[in-house]
Amino acid sequence: MKNVRVFFKKDFECRYISHLDLVRIITRAIQRSELNIWHTQGYNSRIYLTFSLPLSLGIRSDCENFDIRLTDDAFDISDIPDMLNPFLPHGVKILSVSLPKYPYSQIDSALYQFKISSDDISNLELYSLLSRFIKKPEILVEKKTKRGMRTIDIAPSITEIKIEDFNDNDEDVVFSANLPAGSAENINPFLLINAISDFCNAEIYADITRKNIMMQGGAKFE
Amino acid sequence: MIPKEVEKILLKIQKPGRYTGGELNEVIKDKRSVDVRFAFCFPDTYEVGMSHLGIKILYSLFNSKPYIWCERVFAPWIDMQKLMIDRNIPLYALESGDPLCDFDFIGFTLQYELSYTNILSMLSLGGIPLKSCDRKGLEHIVVAGGPCVCNPEPLAEFFDIFFLGDGEKVDLEVIELYRQCKRENTSRIEFLRRAAQISGVYVPSLYDIEYNDDLTVKSINAKYGAPKKIVKRVEINMDDCYYPQSFVIPNIEIIHDRAVEEIFRGCIRGCRFCQAGYIYRPTREKSVDTICGQCRCICENTGYDEISLSSLSSSDYTQIVSLLEKLHEWASKENVSLSLPSMRVDGFSDDILSKLKSVRKSGLTFAPEAGSQRMRDVINKNVREEELISTCRVAFEGGYSTVKLYFMIGLPTETMDDVADIAHLAQKVVDAYYACENRTKGRAVKVTVSASAFVPKPFTPFQWFGQDTIECMHKKQWHINDTITSRKINYNYHDADTSFLEAVFARGDRRLSKALLCAFERGICFDSWDECFSLSKWLDVFSACDIDPAFYANRHRNFDEVLPWDHLDYGIDKEFLISECQKAYKNITTQNCREKCAGCGAAKFKGGVCYEKR
Numbered sequence: 001m002k003n004v005r006v007f008f009k010k011d012f013e014c015r016y017i018s019h020l021d022l023v024r025i026i027t028r029a030i031q032r033s034e035l036n037i038w039h040t041q042g043y044n045s046r047i048y049l050t051f052s053l054p055l056s057l058g059i060r061s062d063c064e065n066f067d068i069r070l071t072d073d074a075f076d077i078s079d080i081p082d083m084l085n086p087f088l089p090h091g092v093k094i095l096s097v098s099l100p101k102y103p104y105s106q107i108d109s110a111l112y113q114f115k116i117s118s119d120d121i122s123n124l125e126l127y128s129l130l131s132r133f134i135k136k137p138e139i140l141v142e143k144k145t146k147r148g149m150r151t152i153d154i155a156p157s158i159t160e161i162k163i164e165d166f167n168d169n170d171e172d173v174v175f176s177a178n179l180p181a182g183s184a185e186n187i188n189p190f191l192l193i194n195a196i197s198d199f200c201n202a203e204i205y206a207d208i209t210r211k212n213i214m215m216q217g218g219a220k221f222e
Numbered sequence: 223m224i225p226k227e228v229e230k231i232l233l234k235i236q237k238p239g240r241y242t243g244g245e246l247n248e249v250i251k252d253k254r255s256v257d258v259r260f261a262f263c264f265p266d267t268y269e270v271g272m273s274h275l276g277i278k279i280l281y282s283l284f285n286s287k288p289y290i291w292c293e294r295v296f297a298p299w300i301d302m303q304k305l306m307i308d309r310n311i312p313l314y315a316l317e318s319g320d321p322l323c324d325f326d327f328i329g330f331t332l333q334y335e336l337s338y339t340n341i342l343s344m345l346s347l348g349g350i351p352l353k354s355c356d357r358k359g360l361e362h363i364v365v366a367g368g369p370c371v372c373n374p375e376p377l378a379e380f381f382d383i384f385f386l387g388d389g390e391k392v393d394l395e396v397i398e399l400y401r402q403c404k405r406e407n408t409s410r411i412e413f414l415r416r417a418a419q420i421s422g423v424y425v426p427s428l429y430d431i432e433y434n435d436d437l438t439v440k441s442i443n444a445k446y447g448a449p450k451k452i453v454k455r456v457e458i459n460m461d462d463c464y465y466p467q468s469f470v471i472p473n474i475e476i477i478h479d480r481a482v483e484e485i486f487r488g489c490i491r492g493c494r495f496c497q498a499g500y501i502y503r504p505t506r507e508k509s510v511d512t513i514c515g516q517c518r519c520i521c522e523n524t525g526y527d528e529i530s531l532s533s534l535s536s537s538d539y540t541q542i543v544s545l546l547e548k549l550h551e552w553a554s555k556e557n558v559s560l561s562l563p564s565m566r567v568d569g570f571s572d573d574i575l576s577k578l579k580s581v582r583k584s585g586l587t588f589a590p591e592a593g594s595q596r597m598r599d600v601i602n603k604n605v606r607e608e609e610l611i612s613t614c615r616v617a618f619e620g621g622y623s624t625v626k627l628y629f630m631i632g633l634p635t636e637t638m639d640d641v642a643d644i645a646h647l648a649q650k651v652v653d654a655y656y657a658c659e660n661r662t663k664g665r666a667v668k669v670t671v672s673a674s675a676f677v678p679k680p681f682t683p684f685q686w687f688g689q690d691t692i693e694c695m696h697k698k699q700w701h702i703n704d705t706i707t708s709r710k711i712n713y714n715y716h717d718a719d720t721s722f723l724e725a726v727f728a729r730g731d732r733r734l735s736k737a738l739l740c741a742f743e744r745g746i747c748f749d750s751w752d753e754c755f756s757l758s759k760w761l762d763v764f765s766a767c768d769i770d771p772a773f774y775a776n777r778h779r780n781f782d783e784v785l786p787w788d789h790l791d792y793g794i795d796k797e798f799l800i801s802e803c804q805k806a807y808k809n810i811t812t813q814n815c816r817e818k819c820a821g822c823g824a825a826k827f828k829g830g831v832c833y834e835k836r
Contacts (some may be wrong), residue, residue, distance in 0.1 A: 090244065
């Protein structure tokens with residue numbers, strides 16, 4: 001038996017698939033492929049499949065991953081993408097496969113890219129407001145927790161917020177930010193968008209892509 | 223493809239996966255390379271529509287032709303609908319993201335009467351003029367098929383063409399005629415008149431209806447050479463009939479998320495309340511080899527690990543045991559589980575049971591339909607109480623402990639005693655469980671009783687019967703509740719209000735289109751959903767339109783009355799239905815098609831059970 005980490009892209013229509021539905025789609029693809037997968041030994045046996053960091057509905061990603069367990073130690077894992085891709089919708093695409101290097105507990109943050117626009121203000125205005133926004137020492141947002149709504153300051157948690165050069169008013173405003181991720185602390189990128197929306201007093205449309213998952217110290221999670 | 227404006231709203235609504243397309247096996251074509259664009263519309267949500275077999279068959283069939291691109295359209299749920307209206311976003315097809323008004327054909331499937339208002343809201347959202355007479359030019363041909371087409375009169379003003387019976391051939395013939403008319407640049411009217419000459423095609427605008435002073439129909443008159451009677455189409459050889467090799471695999475969970483294999487069409491039983499049992503005659507089977515081949519092919523191409531064998535009354539398949547043996551051999555090897563969703567109480571045997579439960583064990587559902595033997599004779603549900611009890615015993619010994627029983631109330635000649643017998647029958651099932659020596663120990667039995675309100679339907683022996691009033695239905699529902707004493711029996715009943723509305727439209731005529739239009743304008747839709755349905759809103763609509771709904775639902779009709787669907791011919795003679803109705807009132811049963819031909823008239827289609835050796 002060996003565990004294998006599979007990296008995939010979630011894009012296009014498939015970014016509107018919930019995590020639960022995604023699990024079902026991937027399970028079905030694994031069952032159709034001829035991969036020999038270890039099944040859990042419980043009363044309702046199912047294939048062993050775990051995800052490191054579920055993605056919120058509506059967000060694209062270049063760096064999603066899940067772990068599976070193969071029964072055959074000698075199996076050439078580089079065949080896996082070609083075995084699974086024909087059975088996945090075109091919005092979910094297996095990119096690469098490797099042996100897991102780090103446990104999920106090492107995950108610390110995720111890098112997101114945001115492309116934003118608004119029907120209420122011009123992109124140029126949005127750009128200049130955003131430039132002011134990122135200098136704010138305190139960003140208060142409402143976060144839903146188990147104990148109800150709480151107001152938290154996310155400013156200290158956001159690192160490496162960076163706006164890309166803006167030259168053309170027809171283009172969306174693009175910026176990236178690193179947000180805490182994982183089991184210890186997690187910030188949903190839409191919280192940041194809500195804060196920007198409040199700051200600009202305008203409805204913001206955001207096209208968000210998760211670009212990278214990182215560990216403490218900034219090394220890439222593999 | 224999701225239109226850009228739609229992307230902006232997808233995160234504001236529930237289940238955005240309904241509106242995106244992009245599933246495995248969806249068909250994408252270059253729109254410039256096809257002659258005909260067909261929007262296949264299902265007037266309910268994605269999850270309901272995607273579970274429907276007809277759409278899977280026709281979607282595949284149309285797209286197998288290089289000159290047609292068929293796409294799917296579903297009714298947006300109210301949250302999405304509201305945002306689309308607010309933001310002026312037209313209803314679009316999932317594959318291309320193009321609005322409905324870009325399509326040559328807009329085709330609906332009419333599965334149940336309570337979806338009619340959704341049709342109007344979908345047309346309107348798609349930018350299509352609602353009334354057939356307001357649509358000009360050779361585009362936006364609005365068509366429909368499906369069981370409710372056997373009385374499409376309440377929708378007649380909104381549709382250009384209805385297809386009667388099996389759609390596999392007639393749809394393609396009409397599309398072919400459309401291509402030809404487009405090449406010849408003929409008018410819309412010319413196209414419709416020529417289409418009416420194709421067998422199985424009903425063009426409602428070519429028929430005038432006259433009414434009597436008492437508001438009943440006086441006559442139905444064909445014009446411009448349209449046939450007096452439109453005969454339904456039948457695929458007589460099911461082994462040659464088109465069947466898809468794969469289905470679109472939804473990205474989100476739908477109601478029936480599994481592979482489906484149709485094993486036969488029609489039903490030999492002739493239960494007198496059941497429309498499907500008459501309009502799909504004669505019973506036609508696929509061969510065992512065809513079914514096994516198709517099952518294998520679909521499971522390979524979809525990856526489903528569950529296959530449902532679809533038909534009416536599946537245990538009537540002549541070779542059911544050898545079919546299940548053969549399928550079981552393959553299915554257990556491939557880890558595929560088999561299910562038979564439609565089983566008769568008397569068709570249930572140990573043999574069948576052992577093939578079904580091999581992978582997963584779920585509850586069992588039976589439909590005795592009525593509580594007393596007299597009532598079951600009236601409706602010709604030829605099932606005896608002993609059969610039900612002995613079947614349940616087989617199931618209990620096989621390890622089952624949950625049984626669902628379906629009943630109807632409001633049947634012709636029904637008394638309060640008949641209704642109370644529903645509760646008594648359920649109690650006997652409970653008793654049978656505890657009398658059973660080999661039952662699973664330590665588990666309580668659960669018997670669920672569902673009672674729905676009977677809706678008289680066209681082309682059945684009860685088509686003349688006036689439905690019980692809502693008050694009467696309520697009384698009967700409560701009477702069952704009062705008669706049940708055991709806590710092992712779980713009782714639920716179907717809302718009588720929706721059944722009343724269903725009865726109005728099931729046997730309605732063209733004058734009801736006014737009410738549909740008015741209801742649509744008042745924002746009424748999704749009537750089949752409890753959270754949307756409101757009878758009081760509908761009663762307001764009827765009174766605003768000066769229509770008495772009881773005239774359609776509750777009035778007993780005479781045998782000599784002209785019925786609004788008398789010009790449609792489903793192969794069942796009216797004299798036969800009259801004699802069945804008279805037998806019902808005398809508690810006399812009719813044997814099934816395999817025991818003895820009852821002479822219904824369906825033999826004129828020259829095949830199926832009518833020509834089997836007996």
